[in-house]
Amino acid sequence: MAHDNHNLAIFRGAVKFKSNVQKIWGVFVFLSIVTVVEVVFGIIKPAFLTENTFLAMKLLNWVFIILTIVKAYYITWDFMHMRDEKSGLRRSVVWTGIFLIAYLVLILLIEGDYIFEIYKENYIKFDF
């Protein structure tokens, strides 16, 4: 990343900052708002989000996870300067991580749910 070729537009170009320092503060404000929204949701726990589920998970938890990924995106793209790196570097870091993590999480959660069913429906008891 050279000195002065920062990409200063965020939100797909909807917001464009005049300098890199301004962009940093802009992203900080955005991340803070997202964190505050998360905490408010976590304390209020709106009923329509906790009672409805999507893919066996409460909507509220989906909201948390999506907001977390949004935060992770802006930390990586703007604080870690991914936005300014070559696409080859960006893809090799991001897609490698996303693929391996998504696979691991998927397979472990399915296995965990399976073991839960076994404990619940069968006579196997546990103590650990």
Next chain:
Amino acid sequence: MEATVVETGTEGKTWGGGNQPLKASYGKMMMWFFIVSDALTFSGFLASYGFSRFKFIDSWPIADEVFTHFPFLHGVEAPMYYVALMTFILIFSSVTMVLAVDAGHKMQKGKVTLYMFLTIIGGVIFVGSQAWEWATFIKGDYGAVETKGGKILQFLDTEGERVALADFATNIPTARQVHNESEGVWYEAEPTKTSFTYEEVKAGFLANDNLLVRTQYLNEHGEPTVLSREESVAKIVNDGKLVVEGANLKHNEYGPPLFADFFFFITGFHGFHVFSGIVINIIIFFNVVIGTYERRGSYEMVEKVGLYWHFVDLVWVFVFTFFYLV
């Protein structure tokens, strides 16, 4: 990047080495390599947390009820506010870090020094807060009784408020003789002593008719199941085994032992990353102060350590979500 200090002398020749097809220096590439592998380590931790939680999905503690403390506000229910503040502090120290990197690109030594210093302060506050979280978690709140099956029973009054063991346990005087290693042929160190024995808690529970037991199993509303008085008495008398106060790796008063284990391992591993980040930041800070990078003509080291620092922040964003929110 022009900041690279190592020159091979064959620049410009395609196969002569020293090419940077990704336009990132060797050091920065290696920092990205490390970050990817470290991210996989953390996701391994978090995924196994998810695995264990799905395994005990009907009896996992609710984070809001576990982390309710705020420093200097005793007895005030403040679910998650302190963790949210910690998150905020860490994100802010990321901001000062990225400002230091930006000032480094402009070769402004004074600003880099200031922002690095602020970053270190933010990190120290965060680690201190985490130590406080640990201390509160280990000390515990109300205390509980563990059953023979290793389940946790917590106590409520009829209004549904949690009741601490100290509020109802009767004191049964007993004589204890303490053995020393020098006196016995066979000696085993005494396990941690709780403030009350199981017998004292049981006697106190039977004497107070307004007490109920709450199991760790969640009902259809996602709240722990509260037993009726008769069921509670039967549960305590038949299944109770020992008193649990606070948390260690084997027992905790919040729920399954795995809950505390993962708490210690995940936040501990992250806290260790923050700690090592602070140490590296301090080294870089003094290098900035004595002008190493000014002479080198590039502040790329600040950028590399910045990558690490942001990564630690990134991990915390996920830990915060999966440990405290979801």
